[in-house]
Amino acid sequence: MFRRRRQSIQYKTPQQVVKMRAAGLVVAEVHRAMREAAKPGVSTAELDRIAEDVIRSAGAIPSFKGYDLGFGPYPASICSSVNEQVVHAIPSETAVLAEGDLISIDVGAVLDGWHGDAAITIEIGRVAPEATALREACEASMWAGIRAAATAKRLGGISNAIERAVGAAGEYGIVTGFGGHGIGTEMHQDPHILNYGPVNEGPRLRTGMALAIEPMITLGAPDTAELDDGWTIVTEDGSIAAHTEHTIALCEDGVWVLTAPDGGVEQLGELAASAAHHD
Numbered sequence: 001m002f003r004r005r006r007q008s009i010q011y012k013t014p015q016q017v018v019k020m021r022a023a024g025l026v027v028a029e030v031h032r033a034m035r036e037a038a039k040p041g042v043s044t045a046e047l048d049r050i051a052e053d054v055i056r057s058a059g060a061i062p063s064f065k066g067y068d069l070g071f072g073p074y075p076a077s078i079c080s081s082v083n084e085q086v087v088h089a090i091p092s093e094t095a096v097l098a099e100g101d102l103i104s105i106d107v108g109a110v111l112d113g114w115h116g117d118a119a120i121t122i123e124i125g126r127v128a129p130e131a132t133a134l135r136e137a138c139e140a141s142m143w144a145g146i147r148a149a150a151t152a153k154r155l156g157g158i159s160n161a162i163e164r165a166v167g168a169a170g171e172y173g174i175v176t177g178f179g180g181h182g183i184g185t186e187m188h189q190d191p192h193i194l195n196y197g198p199v200n201e202g203p204r205l206r207t208g209m210a211l212a213i214e215p216m217i218t219l220g221a222p223d224t225a226e227l228d229d230g231w232t233i234v235t236e237d238g239s240i241a242a243h244t245e246h247t248i249a250l251c252e253d254g255v256w257v258l259t260a261p262d263g264g265v266e267q268l269g270e271l272a273a274s275a276a277h278h279d
Contacts, residue, residue: 009191010184011208016114017249017256020184020210023116024247024258026058026109030078031120034107038122040099044080047105048091052077055109063108063115063187071230079106081232086175086216086224086241088231099125102135104243108187115187117212118259119245130219131240137169138217138242141195143267145180145213146248150255150271155191155202162215163196173222175241178233180214183247207252214245249273
């Protein structure tokens with residue numbers, strides 16, 4: 001019988017959360033720039049150059065560039081996953097966006113030693129109605145998980161809320177090999193956050209936790225495969241995917257969405273931390 005590894009969760013002080021908010025706002029600015037730049041005819045390499053310029057102009061460092069999972073450093077500042085690519089696709093000059101594409105852009109920035117991490121899915125021009133529905137379902141499930149973070153007792157409450165929201169939206173596949181994570185002085189920390197599962201599993205949710213909530217869903221089956229580059233994850237059946245993510249902090253008085261420009265106030269209402277009103 002194997003002993004389960006005890007999770008080592010980094011709890012942040014209010015002052016440290018403020019530092020994470022500064023990094024989160026850099027990520028939010030990158031997303032704004034991506035929404036403006038992602039058009040038909042634009043390569044994902046060009047998007048990467050724009051993103052890195054925004055990050056470095058803010059005095060921050062790209063979290064992803066040089067990140068190494070054991071098979072070589074990641075070469076870019078964003079992950080730019082198009083259509084059947086789920087996550088971790090490397091930007092390229094030959095990957096040129098076309099009308100009808102769906103692109104998920106994941107980006108991280110580290111500022112003063114603290115990380116922000118978030119992802120958005122963008123429609124390129126006019127897309128098929130089912131692609132819009134997929135994007136909207138993914139975003140809705142992320143916000144369901146974030147709202148659950150304000151009220152659930154255990155981490156499983158977040159996972160379960162995401163799963164239920166996806167199920168309510170339609171017959172989508174929930175990617176099982178990837179999920180959310182703790183975040184702070186490192187981009188990936190304990191705990192790992194599944195996008196499905198029972199309510200009462202996992203560590204207790206406590207003030208000072210900082211979490212990246214990130215569902216990934218598909219129009220088909222949830223099965224994925226890794227390409228030969230060692231990074232890009234695609235759907236096995238070729239169906240399109242969507243990926244959304246926000247970094248949040250659990251505060252004494254609610255949830256602060258550190259990578260949302262408004263701190264999450266519009267989506268969370270009274271569940272938003274009062275700090276979100278005072279940037």
